[in-house]
Structure formats: structure tokens, C-alpha cells
Amino acid sequence: MWLGQVWAGAESPDQGPAAKALLEKAVQRYQREGDKAFAEFSRQGEFVDGERYVFVVDTKGVMLASGGPSVVLIGRDVSKVLEPDMQKAFKQVLQTPETKSVQQAEYRWNNWADGKVERKRVYFQRIGERILAVGYYVPRASPEQARALLDKAVSELARDQKGTLTAINSLQGGFLQDDLYVFVVDLSNDRYVAHGTNLRLINTDFRKVKDPEGKPVGEPILTLIARQDAGEYEYRWRNPVTNNVENKHAYVRKAGNYLVAVGYYSK
Secondary structure, rough: OOOOOEOOOOOOOOOOOHHHHHHHHHHHHHHHHHHHHHHHOOOOOOOOOEEEEEEEEEEEEEEEEEHHHHHHHOOOOOHHOOHHHHHHHHHHHHHHOOOOOOOOEEEEEEOOOOEEEEEEEEEEEOOEEEEEEEEOOOOOHHHHHHHHHHHHHHHHHHHHHHHHHHHHOOOHHHEOOOOEEEEEEEOOEEEEEEEEHHHOOOOOOHHHOOOOOOOOOOOHHHHHHHHHOOEEEEEEEEEOOOOOOOEEEEEEEEEEOOEEEEEEEOO
């Protein structure tokens, strides 16, 4: 249910406050009614708000209540359905000491709405032997995450050029993270040699690429990288997670005879 250490950072400007408010409401109800509140948490009603819903596990990892798709796990030890690399992080959260404050964690989980594994942020609070939580999917990665993925791609290209291009084009291999992906252009002919979400672009002319509103993308980026080894460029592009055309801020860098780029999205 949770993957990674307890998370601290800027929360989503739209869903964060709503998720926290829903959890606080559930905590108040649980403090009044105890385990009797599980029935309310597990049905459609005031404890379900769109994709946000309350779920409860005990400190042994058994699902006790859920207003979402994980309702099918009620009565089961959740840790037994997790991948091995997730089980350790899950147990760490279960061992969180009881406090009066709401805590946060971040993990990757299957989004039942689109079938994709995406980042999910969760607010949780332990009350006795119960852990109440509300989570929501995070559709947009941060600038820091985009720069980190670019660093990784450039480093891997220097180490294993052929293997890295193959990994990017596999649409897996660690180069596709939610709405972040890598694309690579061969500067000897200005054509794509790798793309993290759209293989139809391979071997097409990057110089001719324009955004959905007709703004040139490829030509100005190539002009920029001809003058300097790294830079940034903003344009409009389809977000592969939300499927909407959004503002995209691309970080571009020259790596040998390649142009390597990763961009993050914003509304």
C-alpha cells in the first residue's frame, strides 16, 4: 500500500488539502464510533470523494475498511499481495508510532481508472492499532524529478549507448516515470532515435516538430543546443498521464552527438 519512506514536501495544490480534510473527518468519526465506523468507510457516501477515499489497515497489515477498489482486500493481509520490494516499506509505515498528527507517504500503485502504475500520495494517522488513510494520484512530476531523470539518461548513454536507447524505446527500463519520459535526437541528422512514449516518432525529423498550437518545438531547441550544451524550452504538449494538452518545460542537454531531453508538465 505504501512504497518508499515517509514523504515530506510540497503537496498538490488541488488534491492535497481535500485529501487531508477527508482523513481528518474520518479520524473524528472513528474517535467517536471506533470500529463501528468501518461500515461507513466501506460504502459509497460521505467518506468517498471522487478518487479519494478512506481506507484502514491494522498494525499487522490487515485491510479493515475501504471505500475504493481495495474493498476486495478487506480481511486480508495486504502485505501478502505486495511485491517483495514493497513489503519492507509497508512494514515501516505499520510501525509508525501513534501521534496526534497527520503524516504523509508516497508510493507507486495501480490506478484502477486507467490501469497504469502511477505515483500516489497518502495522508495517514495511527490511532491505537488502526491506521486510517486517504490517498490520491499525482499526475505531474516536479522539475527536480525531471532534471534527475535527464541526469540518469545522459549518464547511462555515456556508459552504454546502445543499451540505453533500447531501454528508452522499450517504454520501460526506468526511463518512463509517470508523466516524465526521455527523448533523444541524433544531431547528425536531426532525427529521433529514442522516445519514451511514442515510438512512431523514431526516425522522424525533429526539426519539423511543432506543438498542437503550431508553435515550433524542434527547430528552436536545435538552435539552442547548437549554441550551448544545455538549456530549457517551453511549449504545449500532451501529458501521457492526464491525456490533456498542457504546458511543458523541457530540460535539454547535449550528450556527445545526441540531444537528450526530459520535460515536466503544468496546467
